[in-house]
Amino acid sequence: MKRTEINKAIQEAKKAIKNINFCLPHFAYWEIEEWRKRKEEIDRIKEVMLGWDVTDFGSDDFKHVGAVLFTIRNGSLYNPGIGVPYCEKVIVFNDEHKQVIPLHFHNNKTEDIINRGNGIMEIELFNATRDGKVDYNSQVEVYMDGIKYIVEPGQIIEITPGNSISLTPRLYHRFGVKRGKGNVVVGEVSKINDDYTDNVFANEQKRFSYIEENEPAICPLCNEYDKL
Numbered sequence: 606m607k608r609t610e611i612n613k614a615i616q617e618a619k620k621a622i623k624n625i626n627f628c629l630p631h632f633a634y635w636e637i638e639e640w641r642k643r644k645e646e647i648d649r650i651k652e653v654m655l656g657w658d659v660t661d662f663g664s665d666d667f668k669h670v671g672a673v674l675f676t677i678r679n680g681s682l683y684n685p686g687i688g689v690p691y692c693e694k695v696i697v698f699n700d701e702h703k704q705v706i707p708l709h710f711h712n713n714k715t716e717d718i719i720n721r722g723n724g725i726m727e728i729e730l731f732n733a734t735r736d737g738k739v740d741y742n743s744q745v746e747v748y749m750d751g752i753k754y755i756v757e758p759g760q761i762i763e764i765t766p767g768n769s770i771s772l773t774p775r776l777y778h779r780f781g782v783k784r785g786k787g788n789v790v791v792g793e794v795s796k797i798n799d800d801y802t803d804n805v806f807a808n809e810q811k812r813f814s815y816i817e818e819n820e821p822a823i824c825p826l827c828n829e830y831d832k833l
């Protein structure tokens with residue numbers, strides 16, 4: 606991805622989040638100089654990877670495959686003394702090109718995906734086979750806001766603002782925008798998040814993108830704090 610694309614996506618995500626009257630913590634709005642000035646204070650932010658995360662999952666097609674994520678709180682899978690035993694994120698999808706996060710499951714993380722507003726999101730689910738492949742045949746049992754549903758594999762499930770779906774470990778999911786009135790804002794409340802070890806993609810996918818530095822970054826991404 607180009608840095609211009611990342612900077613623009615973060616600015617647009619901030620607008621979309623403001624549009625639903627959701628407020629992020631101060632550090633979401635720090636500019637690069639502020640980050641550099643406070644370098645000595647951000648150990649915890651760095652350890653549990655709070656902050657901005659813009660990725661195209663290595664697709665080189667951010668318009669269609671990718672999202673802007675902001676991790677508000679998190680802990681560490683390997684050091685329970687660090688952070689909190691849960692995670693909260695905001696995820697913003699570009700509605701114009703119906704961005705999606707590609708098909709994946711988590712070995713450890715249970716997550717609630719919540720439509721926070723600005724449009725309708727859609728999600729497809731598949732069970733995983735014993736060897737971790739996509740099971741295209743078996744029906745999926747899933748809870749949405751406390752109610753149990755049985756859905757067909759790959760069936761499009763629409764989630765409207767305020768509603769959510771609970772995704773358990775080893776449940777394959779692909780989700781994004783159905784239609785938006787501006788970029789769609791999604792919340793994620795989950796167990797501790799570890800993007801280096803806990804994502805299993807159905808197809809070869811990179812969790813973090815290679816970045817072409819064609820302009821200065823407006824702020825670091827959550828995997829770039831060492832560069833400050």
Ligand SMILES: [Fe+2]
Binds near residue numbers: 711
């Ligand atoms: Fe997920």
